[in-house]
Amino acid sequence: MNIAIIGCGYVGYAIARYWQQNSGVVVTATTTTPERVPALKSVAQKVVVVSGNDPEALQSVLQNQNVVLLSIGAKGANLYEETYLHTARNLVSVLRQIPSVHHLIYTGSYSVYGDRNAAWVSEETPLAPANSNGEILKVTEDVLLSAESENLRVCIFRLGGIYGLGRELLKLFSHAPGTTRPGDGNDVTNWIHLDDIVAAIEFARQHNLTGIYNLVDDAHLTSRELLENLFAKHNLPQVKWDSSLKSNRPYNTTVSNQKIKDAGYQLIHPQMIF
Numbered sequence: 308m309n310i311a312i313i314g315c316g317y318v319g320y321a322i323a324r325y326w327q328q329n330s331g332v333v334v335t336a337t338t339t340t341p342e343r344v345p346a347l348k349s350v351a352q353k354v355v356v357v358s359g360n361d362p363e364a365l366q367s368v369l370q371n372q373n374v375v376l377l378s379i380g381a382k383g384a385n386l387y388e389e390t391y392l393h394t395a396r397n398l399v400s401v402l403r404q405i406p407s408v409h410h411l412i413y414t415g416s417y418s419v420y421g422d423r424n425a426a427w428v429s430e431e432t433p434l435a436p437a438n439s440n441g442e443i444l445k446v447t448e449d450v451l452l453s454a455e456s457e458n459l460r461v462c463i464f465r466l467g468g469i470y471g472l473g474r475e476l477l478k479l480f481s482h483a484p485g486t487t488r489p490g491d492g493n494d495v496t497n498w499i500h501l502d503d504i505v506a507a508i509e510f511a512r513q514h515n516l517t518g519i520y521n522l523v524d525d526a527h528l529t530s531r532e533l534l535e536n537l538f539a540k541h542n543l544p545q546v547k548w549d550s551s552l553k554s555n556r557p558y559n560t561t562v563s564n565q566k567i568k569d570a571g572y573q574l575i576h577p578q579m580i581f
Contacts, residue, residue, distance in 0.1 A: 309407075310512075311335045311372040313359070313398065314379030315347050317474060318414055322376065322505050323350040337368055359394025366401045369408060374512055377413040377451070387440040395450040402454055410460045411451065412511050414504070417465045417497055417521060419445045423560035425495045430465075430519045430566050437557040448519070460517040464507065467523035467562065471501025476537050476581060483534060485544035490554025492531030492546070497523040497562040500576040510572045520567040525577040527561050530554075533579070540581045 308331055312319045315336040326332045327350050336351035338344065339358050347354040357364040359379065369375065377398065381390040402408055420428045421435040436442045448463055455461045470476050499522050507522050528536070534546045564574075 308374065309333045309335070309372045310374045310376065311337070311369055312351070312376045312378060313337050313365075313368075313394070314339075314377065315343070315351070315354075316378065316380050317469065318501065318504055319376070319378040320347065320350060321471075321501055322378070322508050323347070325505050325509065327351065335368060335372065359397055360389065362397040362401055365397055366404065369401055369405050372405070372408050374410045374412070375402070375408055376508065377411065381440075384440060387443045391447040392443050392450065395447045399450055399454040402459060406458060409458060410462070410512065410515060411454060412462045412464070412508055413448075413451050414464050414466055414508075415448060416444055417467055417523065417560070417562045418558050419448065419465065420558070420560050420562070422557055425493075425559050425561055427561045427563055428521075429563040430521060441557075455517070460515055462511045462516045463519045464504075464511070464522045465519065465562070466504065467497035467499040467521075469501060469504065470498060470580075471504075474501070476533075476579070477541055480534065480537060483546055484538050485546070487547045487549050488530075489549055489552035490530075490556070491550040492534070492548045493529050494554055494556050494559040495527055495561045496530055496533055497558075497560070498526065498528075498579060499523050500580065502575045506575055507567065507572055510570075514570065516570060520570070521562050521564050522567060523562045523564050524574060524579065525564070526579045528579065530556065536579075537581050 323334050326334050334351040335353040336347045337355050337357045344354050381387045418441045419434045421437040434445050
């Protein structure tokens, strides 16, 4: 089984390490950052520096691959179109010429749902991105789904906020203790642990999943609940909320994970780890 990981950052590195430990899986990892090559060589049999804007280089990487994981991340808010949409379009054009690839898995974001005032959403809910970058992610999904054929399955995961080893909640919110934040803190958050992202990607590969799946845990804590629990556990000053100011979080929605559960996936961390 030959697997190419396009974009080997936090998630890509973790799944590459997992696959490397499974005999019979040969991993090719790509990065746009030459400085990451030595680290990636520890988890992949082959490492290539390639940009998603270079279709010829992509085609070279994907020759004789069986599965492609697209796990990219923009290095700035103004780079979404280049990072996501251009890469997706080039990837789809290349995949049409490579019959060996039978499965494309993409890690996207639940931000495509926009702000629903805490209402529940499922994979069937019409998308309403809250900003231009959310719209780019929506179009990226459409482009990737257009590649589906009798020979190629496409699976899209809409991830919650990502945390895990090296990206612990306390580290992510290290500047928040004792501060005053805008809003009342009652907006709903949706998170997923790195362990579950890795396991769900492998589940999708093993079961040839196709279509769109939300990948979030069962917690659905409000921002207030999340930070209160986190700082109480670590004996840190609590956050104060200023409801006279509008919350700066553009995504207030409760994301259902029932579809991935119905497919047979069991969460490793259904509740958040503080």
